[in-house]
Amino acid sequence: MKLRKLNRNIHRDLGYIFFFLTMIYGLSGIALNHRDNWNPSYIIKQKELSINPEQLTQEKLNKESLIKLTTEYAPGEKYKTHFSPDENTLKIFIKDGNIQIDLQSGQAILETSKRRPVFHQFNFLHYNPIRWWTIIADIYAISLMVLAISGLFILKGKNGIKGRGAWLASLGIVIPIAFLLIFYWKIF
């Protein structure tokens, strides 16, 4: 009886402590799962520009002229620096991205990237940025296992692990095992 109460208390308190971390890992997990379809950390926008080639003559490829060009073609953006990746291309770094210009045609791509609110911060933590966070993440991972195991023994009776719980827990085991059989061991 006492053991069951202790188990319930551990489950409850770990749940409280790790509520927010679970939200962080859950949300960023979904975000990172779908990297194929979006950049989870940055909102990246591209815009095609057509720059007058007269503004791109060699004598105009200096800081002052390029600040003016940035103001004209990317209003609101601040010039940072520029360089030429090759003889026909100029890359201007701006506060939120860059402008890559074909010096011959004047065709350019303005790319801006801004941090995606909430996701940028959560993904930062998900990527385990520093050693101290790894320790926290390890503690969280162990706690998740404790939460899962203690969760099995919260209830007694027909909804407990000997009844409904057994069926649902089995379902949770069968799904990953089935995937392993099909995609890892390739039995089917």
Add this chain to the structure above:
Amino acid sequence: MIKKVLGILTVAAIMVSCGNKEQKKEACCDKEMTKVTVEQVMENMQTYVDKDIVIVGTVNHVCSHGGKRMFIMGENPDVAIKIIPNEEMGVFEKELEGSHVIVTGILEELRIDEAYVANLEAELTEGGDNEAVHDHSGGTHEEEAEAENEKKTQIEAMRTQIAESENGYYSQFWIVASKFEVKECDHDHDHDHAEGEEHDHEHDEEHQH
């Protein structure tokens, strides 16, 4: 009770907000530190291997895949070196691209010989990643397949380079950074180039990521 919790959360939010504003910026041209340029390091790699260095350059690329790598270039944009944060430093943000930075760290050398390539090949077969052939793919399936082919090509290129080397190995270099500061300069640090100058901005094969 609720008031106490809200109080703690407010204090935590203020601390986080203050922490974010604490950007490390340095007035331009601090004379006290002995700094080297990217060109100086690239010309005398062996001199700096395993030594603490303070290197100055312009960030030309930050890895969008988690910010664990960035490249800084010198006055000559053909010359760039890879920077990796150490475990305490965290990651590099994309906003750094185009910024002038001062990086403190240790230059590390990786000697690549036939035994290394054989191990690498085995690792990659098992689905591992490796700094010597790290790719910059965004992680889509097509990009991953492309990256896989690229890694195979890189392994072939490594073997060719080993065969062509005098010592039976060649080296890759990068800096493991312990600190970096954004330089705020008003004066011109731009990479202006004379007319007709050639600007092949492919990184030197030895410094490929």
